[in-house]
Amino acid sequence: MPDPTPFALTPESAASVRVRVLLPLPLADAYDYRVPTGMDAASGDIVLVPLGKRQEIGVVWDGDADPTLPERKLRDIIGRLDVSPMTASLRAFIDWVAQYTLSPPGAVLRMALSSPSALEAQPMQAGWTLAEPPADQRLTPARKRVLAQLSPGLVVGGTTLAEVAGVSPGVVRGLADAGFLRPAPLPRGRAFARPDPDFPGPSLAEDQAIAAEALRASVAARAYGVTLLSGVTGSGKTEVYFEAVAEALRQGRQALVLLPEIALSAQWLDRFRARFGVAPALWHSELTSRTRRVTWRAVSEGEAQVLVGARSALFLPFPDLGLIVVDEEHETAFKQEEGVVYHARDMAVVRARLAEAPCVLVSATPSLETRNNAETGRYALLDLPARHGGAVLPEVAVVDLRRDPPPRGRFLSPVLADAVSATLARGEQAMLFLNRRGYAPMTLCRSCGHRMQCPNCSAWLVEHRAHKRLQCHHCGHTEPPPAQCPQCAAPNSLVPIGPGIERVLEESVALWPEARVIVMASDTLPGPAAAAAAARAIEAREVDLLIGTQIMAKGWHFPHLTLVGVVDADLGLAGGDLRAAERTVQLLHQVAGRAGREAARGRVLLQSFNPDHPVMQALVSGNLESFMEAESAARRPGHWPPFGRLAALIVSSEEERAADRVARDLGLAAPAMEGVQVLGPAPAPLALLRGRHRRRLLLKARRGIAVQPLLREWLARVAIPASVKVQVDVDPVGFL
Numbered sequence: 001m002p003d004p005t006p007f008a009l010t011p012e013s014a015a016s017v018r019v020r021v022l023l024p025l026p027l028a029d030a031y032d033y034r035v036p037t038g039m040d041a042a043s044g045d046i047v048l049v050p051l052g053k054r055q056e057i058g059v060v061w062d063g064d065a066d067p068t069l070p071e072r073k074l075r076d077i078i079g080r081l082d083v084s085p086m087t088a089s090l091r092a093f094i095d096w097v098a099q100y101t102l103s104p105p106g107a108v109l110r111m112a113l114s115s116p117s118a119l120e121a122q123p124m125q126a127g128w129t130l131a132e133p134p135a136d137q138r139l140t141p142a143r144k145r146v147l148a149q150l151s152p153g154l155v156v157g158g159t160t161l162a163e164v165a166g167v168s169p170g171v172v173r174g175l176a177d178a179g180f181l182r183p184a185p186l187p188r189g190r191a192f193a194r195p196d197p198d199f200p201g202p203s204l205a206e207d208q209a210i211a212a213e214a215l216r217a218s219v220a221a222r223a224y225g226v227t228l229l230s231g232v233t234g235s236g237k238t239e240v241y242f243e244a245v246a247e248a249l250r251q252g253r254q255a256l257v258l259l260p261e262i263a264l265s266a267q268w269l270d271r272f273r274a275r276f277g278v279a280p281a282l283w284h285s286e287l288t289s290r291t292r293r294v295t296w297r298a299v300s301e302g303e304a305q306v307l308v309g310a311r312s313a314l315f316l317p318f319p320d321l322g323l324i325v326v327d328e329e330h331e332t333a334f335k336q337e338e339g340v341v342y343h344a345r346d347m348a349v350v351r352a353r354l355a356e357a358p359c360v361l362v363s364a365t366p367s368l369e370t371r372n373n374a375e376t377g378r379y380a381l382l383d384l385p386a387r388h389g390g391a392v393l394p395e396v397a398v399v400d401l402r403r404d405p406p407p408r409g410r411f412l413s414p415v416l417a418d419a420v421s422a423t424l425a426r427g428e429q430a431m432l433f434l435n436r437r438g439y440a441p442m443t444l445c446r447s448c449g450h451r452m453q454c455p456n457c458s459a460w461l462v463e464h465r466a467h468k469r470l471q472c473h474h475c476g477h478t479e480p481p482p483a484q485c486p487q488c489a490a491p492n493s494l495v496p497i498g499p500g501i502e503r504v505l506e507e508s509v510a511l512w513p514e515a516r517v518i519v520m521a522s523d524t525l526p527g528p529a530a531a532a533a534a535a536r537a538i539e540a541r542e543v544d545l546l547i548g549t550q551i552m553a554k555g556w557h558f559p560h561l562t563l564v565g566v567v568d569a570d571l572g573l574a575g576g577d578l579r580a581a582e583r584t585v586q587l588l589h590q591v592a593g594r595a596g597r598e599a600a601r602g603r604v605l606l607q608s609f610n611p612d613h614p615v616m617q618a619l620v621s622g623n624l625e626s627f628m629e630a631e632s633a634a635r636r637p638g639h640w641p642p643f644g645r646l647a648a649l650i651v652s653s654e655e656e657r658a659a660d661r662v663a664r665d666l667g668l669a670a671p672a673m674e675g676v677q678v679l680g681p682a683p684a685p686l687a688l689l690r691g692r693h694r695r696r697l698l699l700k701a702r703r704g705i706a707v708q709p710l711l712r713e714w715l716a717r718v719a720i721p722a723s724v725k726v727q728v729d730v731d732p733v734g735f736l
C-alpha cells in the first residue's frame with residue numbers, strides 16, 4: 001500500500017490512502033474513508049469509522065475508492081479492531097447474496113457481524129508470572145513457596161497460585177507489589193473441545209460405507225462440488241455424512257452443518273457426541289449474547305471446528321471452511337422471508353463454491369430443484385436404498401373419511417382410533433400428527449355466521465383453549481374469547497370449527513384415559529431444553545401417545561414408535577400454491593418415516609377425503625419417485641421452477657390506496673420481453689398482514705434469463721413513496 005506522501009501541498013493532490021468501508025446498514029453501497037498515516041488497512045479488516053455523529057463498525061471492502069472525491073469530504077478511519085479480518089471468500093459471499101437477493105450489501109453484512117460484542121476487545125483474564133527478581137532477596141517462607149510454583153514464562157491465576165502454595169491471596173498480592181510478580185494474560189482455555197474424527201463410532205453397513213467413502217473423497221479433494229445424499233428415512237444418512245465431517249476434521253478444516261430446526265436437534269446432538277466424543281458448536285437465535293460472542297470468536301479463530309446451526313450460520317466467519325452439509329435440504333424453514341430474503345440451501349451451495357469446499361445436501365425427500373440438479377448431472381448423487389439394520393419402511397394406508405367418518409364433532413375415525421388402541425395395548429408408542437397448533441382454527445357464530453378474525457391480518461383467529469385466548473398466528477394478536485357474538489350479540493353462539501392439536505388431545509384423553517400423552521408443538525415445547533426433555537421421556541418410554549405438529553415430523557428416531565396417524569392428510573393441499581403437493585408429500589413422508597424404525601414394523605394411517613389424490617397414492621405406494629417425475633413433467637411446459645425462474649414483488653403499505661397505486665404502477669411498468677411473464681398485481685392471500693395492505697406481482701422467466709437485472713430496471717421505473725415497501729423475493733417458496 002502506498003505511503004501518504006508528506007510533500008503534497010494541496011489536499012486535492014495529496015495521495016492519501018483511501019478505502020471503501022462497508023457498514024452493516026441498509027445503504028446502497030460502501031462509503032469511502034481515509035486511512036490515517038501510520039495505519040494499515042487491507043481488505044477484510046474490521047474497522048471503526050465515524051458516521052455522522054456516531055461511530056460504526058465496518059469492514060474494509062474490495063474495490064477502489066473514488067479518487068475524485070475531494071479530500072475535505074473524506075473522514076479518517078478511527079481504528080482497526082482486534083479481530084481476524086473477514087476472509088475474501090466471505091466478502092465475496094456477502095456481495096453475491098446482496099446482488100442475488102437485491103438487498104443492500106450492508107444489510108447482508110449485518111448478518112455476518114451478528115455478534116457486535118464479539119468484535120470488541122475481549123475481556124482479558126489476568127494471571128501472574130515471574131518478573132525480574134528485584135535486588136532485595138530477603139523473602140519470607142510463604143513468599144518463597146509462591147515463587148517456587150512459578151517457572152519463567154508460566155502464568156497462573158492469583159487464586160490458584162495462593163492455593164497451590166498454601167498461602168493467603170494477600171501474599172501473592174504482596175509479591176506483586178514488591179515487584180516479584182507481574183500481571184500477564186492467562187492462556188485462554190478452548191471454548192470448544194476438539195471433535196475426534198477417530199472416536200469409535202458405529203461401523204457402517206456396506207452401502208453406507210460406499211456413500212461415506214465418496215463423501216470423504218470429495219472433502220479430501222478440497223474442491224467445490226455438490227452431492228445429493230438421498231436415502232429412505234432411517235437409512236443412516238446422518239451417520240454417513242458424519243464421515244464427511246470426520247474427513248474435514250482430519251484435514252484440519254472446519255465443517256458447517258445446517259439443520260432446519262436447530263432448537264429441536266437434541267437427538268442429533270447426542271449422535272454427534274457418540275460419533276465424535278464431544279458436542280459441536282451451536283448457532284441459532286436462542287443463544288445468549290455471551291454464547292454468541294464466544295462462538296463467533298471461536299469460529300473466526302478456527303477453534304470451533306464443527307458448527308451446527310440454523311440458516312444464519314452461513315454468515316459466520318469461518319477462516320477455513322472444508323465442508324457444508326445441509327440436512328433436510330427440502331425444508332422450507334431454510335427460506336428466510338424477512339429482511340434479506342434468501343434460501344439458505346441455495347446460498348450454502350454458493351458459500352461452498354466461494355470457499356472451494358464441497359457441499360452435501362441431505363434428504364429422504366429431496367426438493368424438485370435438487371432432484372433436477374442431480375438428474376442433469378450438476379450435482380453428484382448418492383443414494384441409500386434401505387433402512388439400517390434390516391428395519392423395513394412402514395406400511396401406509398389411507399383412511400377414507402367419506403366411508404369411515406369420525407363420530408360427530410370428533411376428528412379420529414374409528415379405524416384410526418382402533419389402531420391406536422391396539423398399538424397402546426401392545427405396549428408400543430403411537431403418534432397423532434396434525435400440523436395445526438391450538439384448539440380450533442376458526443370460531444364461528446352459529447346464529448349469524450360471523451367468523452372471528454384478526455384485526456391486523458386477513459386471517460382467522462385460532463382458539464388456544466389452554467390459554468383461554470383467541471390468537472392470530474401471523475401477527476401474534478390475542479384476545480379473550482368473547483362471551484357473545486361481537487356481530488349479532490347472540491349469547492353462547494360461538495363454536496369452534498375444525499381441529500387443532502389441543503382438540504385432538506381432548507379427544508385422545510377421552511378415548512385413552514390411561515395413556516401417558518405428550519403434546520409437541522412449537523408453543524408447548526419452547527426452546528431446545530424442553531424439546532430435549534421430551535425426546536428423552538419418549539425414548540425412556542415414559543410416554544405412550546405423542547400428539548404433534550410438524551416439529552415432530554423429521555429427524556426423530558424413537559425405537560418404540562410404531563403407529564403414526566395423520567389426522568388431516570389433506571391439510572397442506574388446500575393452499576393450492578405451486579409446491580403444495582410436493583410439500584405435502586415431503587412432510588407426510590417424513591412423518592410416516594418416524595414409524596417402525598427398529599425391530600417392529602411401522603404402520604401409518606392417513607385420514608383423507610381424497611384417497612385417490614396422487615399425493616395419497618404416492619404415500620401409500622411409497623413410490624415418491626414416480627410422483628416427483630409426474631410433478632416435474634407438470635411443471636416443465638409452463639416453465640415453472642425448477643424449469644424456469646420466479647421472483648415475487650410484495651407491495652405493502654398501511655394505506656391501502658398507496659399499496660394499490662404502487663402495485664398498479666409496477667404492473668404497468670412490467671418488463672415486456674420474450675420468455676418473461678408478469679402475473680398480477682393481485683391482493684396477496686394475506687391481503688392484510690400486521691396492519692399492512694399487501695399486493696403481489698409474480699415474475700416468471702425462462703431458465704437462462706437473469707432475473708436480477710430485469711428486477712432492478714423494473715423497480716427503477718416506478719416511483720415508490722416512503723409509505724410503501726416493495727419486498728423482492730427471488731425464488732419464492734411461500735406465496736402468502
Ligand SMILES: Nc1ncnc2c1ncn2[C@@H]1O[C@H](COP(=O)(O)OP(=O)(O)OP(=O)(O)O)[C@@H](O)[C@H]1O
Pocket residue numbers: 202203204205208231232233234235236237238239240271363364388554555556557593
Ligand atoms: N451403521 C450404523 N450402525 C449403527 N447404527 C446406525 C447405523 N446407521 C444408522 N444407525 C442408526 O439408525 C438410525 C437411523 O439413522 P439416521 O437417523 O442416520 O437415518 P436418516 O437416514 O438420517 O433418517 P431420517 O431421514 O429419517 O432422518 C439412527 O438411530 C442411527 O444411529
Ligand SMILES: [Zn+2]
Pocket residue numbers: 454455456457459472473474475476477690
Ligand atoms: Zn394478525
